[in-house]
Amino acid sequence: xxxxxxxxxxxxxxxxxxxxxxxxxxxxxxxxxxxxxxxxxxxxxxxxxxxxxxxxxxxxxxxxxxxxxxxxxxxxxxxxxxxxxxxxxxxxxxxxxxxxxxxxxxxxxxxxxxxxxxxxxxxxxxxxxxxxxxxxxxxxxxxxxxxxxxxxxxxxxxxxxxxxxxxxxxxxxxxxxxxxxxxxxxxxxxxxxxxxxxxxxxxxxxxxxxxxxxxxxxxxxxxxxxxxxxxxxxxxxxxxxxxxxxxxxxxxxxxxxxxxxxxxxxxxxxxxxxxxxxxxxxxxxxxxxxxxxxxxxxxxxxxxxxxxxxxxxxxxxxxxxxxxxxxxxxxxxxxxxxxxxxxxxxxxxxxxxxxxxxxxxxxxxxxxxxxxxxxxxxxxxxxxxxxxxxxxxxxxxxxxxxxxxxxxxxxxxxxxxxxxxxxxxxxxxxxxxxxxxxxxxxxxxxxxxxxxxxxxxxxxxxxxxxxxxxxxxxxxxxxxxxxxxxxxxxxxxxxxxxxxxxxxxxxxxxxxxxxxxxxxxxxxxxxxxxxxxxx
Amino acid sequence: xxxxxxxxxxxxxxxxxxxxxxxxxxxxxxxxxxxxxxxxxxxxxxxxxxxxxxxxxxxxxxxxxxxxxxxxxxxxxxxxxxxxxxxxxxxxxxxxxxxxxxxxxxxxxxxxxxxxxxxxxxxxxxxxxxxxxxxxxxxxxxxxxxxxxxxxxxxxxxxxxxxxxxxxxxxxxxxxxxxxxxxxxxxxxxxxxxxxxxxxxxxxxxxxxxxxxxxxxxxxxxxxxxxxxxxxxxxxxxxxxxxxxxxxxxxxxxxxxxxxxxxxxxxxxxxxxxxxxxxxxxxxxxxxxxxxxxxxxxxxxxxxxxxxxxxxxxxxxxxxxxxxxxxxxxxxx
Numbered sequence: 052x053x054x055x056x057x058x059x060x061x062x063x064x065x066x067x068x069x070x071x072x073x074x075x076x077x078x079x080x081x082x083x084x085x086x087x088x089x090x091x092x093x094x095x096x097x098x099x100x101x102x103x104x105x106x107x108x109x110x111x112x113x114x115x116x117x118x119x120x121x122x123x124x125x126x127x128x129x130x131x132x133x134x135x136x137x138x139x140x141x142x143x144x145x146x147x148x149x150x151x152x153x154x155x156x157x158x159x160x161x162x163x164x165x166x167x168x169x170x171x172x173x174x175x176x177x178x179x180x181x182x183x184x185x186x187x188x189x190x191x192x193x194x195x196x197x198x199x200x201x202x203x204x205x206x207x208x209x210x211x212x213x214x215x216x217x218x219x220x221x222x223x224x225x226x227x228x229x230x231x232x233x234x235x236x237x238x239x240x241x242x243x244x245x246x247x248x249x250x251x252x253x254x255x256x257x258x259x260x261x262x263x264x265x266x267x268x269x270x271x272x273x274x275x276x277x278x279x280x281x282x283x284x285x286x287x288x289x290x291x292x293x294x295x296x297x298x299x300x301x302x303x304x305x306x307x308x309x310x311x312x313x314x315x316x317x318x319x320x321x322x323x324x325x326x327x328x329x330x331x332x333x334x335x336x337x338x339x340x341x342x343x344x345x346x347x348x349x350x351x352x353x354x355x356x357x358x359x360x361x362x363x364x365x366x367x368x369x370x371x372x373x374x375x376x377x378x379x380x381x382x383x384x385x386x387x388x389x390x391x392x393x394x395x396x397x398x399x400x401x402x403x404x405x406x407x408x409x410x411x412x413x414x415x416x417x418x419x420x421x422x423x424x425x426x427x428x429x430x431x432x433x434x435x436x437x438x439x440x441x442x443x444x445x446x447x448x449x450x451x452x453x454x455x456x457x458x459x460x461x462x463x464x465x466x467x468x469x470x471x472x473x474x475x476x477x478x479x480x481x482x483x484x485x486x487x488x489x490x491x492x493x494x495x496x497x498x499x500x501x502x503x504x505x506x507x508x509x510x511x512x513x514x515x516x517x518x519x520x521x522x523x524x525x526x527x528x529x530x531x532x533x534x535x536x537x538x539x540x541x542x543x544x545x546x547x548x549x550x551x552x553x554x555x556x557x558x559x560x561x562x563x564x565x566x567x568x569x570x571x572x573x574x575x576x577x578x579x580x581x582x583x584x585x586x
Numbered sequence: 587x588x589x590x591x592x593x594x595x596x597x598x599x600x601x602x603x604x605x606x607x608x609x610x611x612x613x614x615x616x617x618x619x620x621x622x623x624x625x626x627x628x629x630x631x632x633x634x635x636x637x638x639x640x641x642x643x644x645x646x647x648x649x650x651x652x653x654x655x656x657x658x659x660x661x662x663x664x665x666x667x668x669x670x671x672x673x674x675x676x677x678x679x680x681x682x683x684x685x686x687x688x689x690x691x692x693x694x695x696x697x698x699x700x701x702x703x704x705x706x707x708x709x710x711x712x713x714x715x716x717x718x719x720x721x722x723x724x725x726x727x728x729x730x731x732x733x734x735x736x737x738x739x740x741x742x743x744x745x746x747x748x749x750x751x752x753x754x755x756x757x758x759x760x761x762x763x764x765x766x767x768x769x770x771x772x773x774x775x776x777x778x779x780x781x782x783x784x785x786x787x788x789x790x791x792x793x794x795x796x797x798x799x800x801x802x803x804x805x806x807x808x809x810x811x812x813x814x815x816x817x818x819x820x821x822x823x824x825x826x827x828x829x830x831x832x833x834x835x836x837x838x839x840x841x842x843x844x845x846x847x848x849x850x851x852x853x854x855x856x857x858x859x860x861x862x863x864x865x866x867x868x869x870x871x872x873x874x875x876x877x878x879x880x881x882x883x884x885x886x887x888x889x890x891x892x893x894x895x896x897x898x899x900x901x902x903x904x905x906x907x908x909x910x911x912x913x914x915x916x917x918x919x
Contacts, residue, residue: 166797185782263785270918280749554788555619556811
């Protein structure tokens with residue numbers, strides 16, 4: 052056989068780095084846990100079983116409600132590239148990612164809460180005093196608010212890999228909405244579906260603030276809450292390790308099932324989405340798609356508008372002149388940029404390695420474990436709570452006495468790794484499609500290594516790469532979890548400042564900072580769009 | 587040979603000089619709202635540094651619970667001379683770690699309800715938990731915990747989770763102190779009035795000021811903030827007949843800090859006006875020591891609890907798990 056592919060080596064190195072981050076954290080916790088294992092044994096009682104059941108149930112429902120509509124919205128967006136509000140929708144859809152959960156929750160409650168904008172209407176409709184959207188429905192609405200936009204953007208990326216030729220051919224063959232969905236769009240969406248659904252599922256499994264705040268009480272509790280409690284209040288590393296282990300195993304089972312379901316659907320999958328309009332595909336489809344896009348836009352823009360309105364009531368001029376805000380904004384941007392770059396680098400190495408391995412294996416052979424790891428393995432970092440990573444490394448490094456100094460490094464690395472699953476979803480369809488087109492050509496021309504990357508791969512992955520970077524940056528902007536146990540003054544980010552203000556009666560300041568955070572994120576997206584269009 | 591000896595001597599002298607210089611510095615671990623620009627930290631730092639001619643460094647960790655965890659993690663190798671910001675629910679557990687040293691100062695100036703007598707922990711402020719209500723939504727607030735529990739289920743309250751929040755744990759103990767063995771039944775009744783249970787104080791208070799609920803679990807001092815900083819008397823605390831649960835915040839020297847001569851000096855300073863004057867209007871708690879003058883008159887208008895409710899730190903440490911489980915059992919039905 053030939054010498055090992057350099058792409059595979061790079062990918063394995065990337066995967067190794069992720070492994071060290073997670074493994075190190077577990078090593079740190081286990082080192083502490085050997086003193087007392089009782090917490091791990093007693094972790095699984097009937098109460099915890101109930102918590103586990105609820106965790107999986109709400110995550111499954113949230114995934115279903117986010118992903119299925121996202122398929123429709125993404126398809127509508129793909130079929131109407133000249134729709135008036137399209138650019139606005141895409142930019143707004145990047146915002147929820149950057150918002151701290153409590154800000155989003157307050158935005159949703161401003162509409163659907165007990166004192167929300169629609170409370171009177173809902174009281175009239177239901178006939179009883181509207182008690183606010185607390186309980187499972189509140190959790191679901193918030194999760195869909197976060198994940199529908201994410202899934203839509205990822206599906207749209209998959210759809211954008213459909214070659215123009217195919218679309219033209221479909222048009223020439225007179226394919227209507229239904230036929231072109233079935234033969235052109237669905238195969239691409241189906242390939243992306245298990246990955247996107249898995250990602251959304253993992254995000255919902257680990258939900259914390261949303262579940263507690265909107266869930267209405269401890270009836271709605273996730274494993275993540277129990278892990279947090281074990282580490283922070285009970286200081287029981289053994290219990291935290293046991294619960295995190297359970298969370299990873301359960302999620303792995305669900306994701307494996309999802310992959311299987313995705314494959315089974317392949318036979319005859321035809322979602323009842325396309326209009327029954329004749330192949331001429333005129334008005335009916337346009338109206339349907341416009342409605343889909345508009346509804347999605349309103350759903351996401353509603354809470355965002357509430358956040359903007361409450362933000363405008365803050366003393367924005369004073370906030371804008373506040374040196375603490377300047378410092379926090381700078382810290383946030385620098386950390387987010389570093390995390391974003393690291394994330395894109397790692398994700399690209401994994402994506403390229405996976406593709407290289409896929410090319411090497413015989414057709415129809417099952418992918419090896421390493422190949423699977425390169426694809427979905429990295430995704431599992433999402434179900435390792437940031438507080439576990441933080442605490443584990445803290446314990447590992449405390450002997451060095453340099454725990455304070457490494458806090459920023461931790462924040463960057465953990466954010467980068469946590470954003471990888473998103474970046475990989477954005478990168479992979481484009482890279483794989485480009486590779487399918489160019490692989491033989493490169494081989495016959497003998498182009499490889501950096502030249503190949505520069506001349507062949509770069510032009511086709513440049514756009515998704517920018518998107519991945521923006522995604523990763525937006526995610527890191529809104530992150531809070533990693534610093535929960537670390538010295539916090541070392542890393543004063545914008546969301547951190549926001550929560551600090553909120554925690555000391557300065558609610559208006561917090562609302563103003565949420566607005567700042569949103570604006571920064573929006574500017575980031577516009578910047579990315581500009582670099583993209585300059586291609 | 588002799589040269590070597592001399593240089594070795596000089597070297598050890600230089601080395602000895604470093605710790606001597608480092609003694610001019612005091613490191614205090616505290617929670618982050620203490621050191622924020624609107625918190626008491628900056629003014630206290632200035633006042634103490636002027637008095638001692640030394641350097642005072644605050645290191646901020648999220649909150650009281652995180653503070654203790656942090657110290658447990660760092661163990662004897664900690665850089666902290668003093669840990670400031672634990673509350674009385676944590677002191678027993680903190681003492682058990684063996685990481686804290688006796689303070690060795692006079693507690694004459696210390697003034698907290700029920701008196702204070704502890705050789706390790708020194709109080710720096712205190713407050714009472716209370717339900718704060720929106721006077722534009724509620725005309726007659728409940729006059730007792732019993733009235734709250736049995737009140738109109740249509741009138742909603744927001745509380746915090748005792749598993750993740752200090753006030754949440756405070757309410758749990760409050761109900762236990764009033765209802766004893768019947769706490770579970772009380773929670774069952776109260777649960778009908780609970781709109782939602784949030785992970786922390788911020789989320790609950792945010793929901794309250796957004797109008798989602800007309801009452802929230804907070805402190806008797808909360809209305810003072812709104813009156814002094816926002817000039818608004820809309821939010822008031824309800825006074826409960828059975829009394830209010832007390833929270834005392836304390837500081838203590840670490841074993842490492844016991845060697846630093848600045849440590850007792852700071853603890854002593856903490857009980858006097860240089861520290862205490864700042865507390866009421868930055869930390870929004872009552873001073874636990876001597877102030878140079880009377881407090882802002884607004885503080886006199888706040889709820890004065892008829893009785894102070896409190897469990898000993900040891901009782902809390904022994905029963906917390908069981909009581910939280912009891913609460914969980916009722917609340918997750």
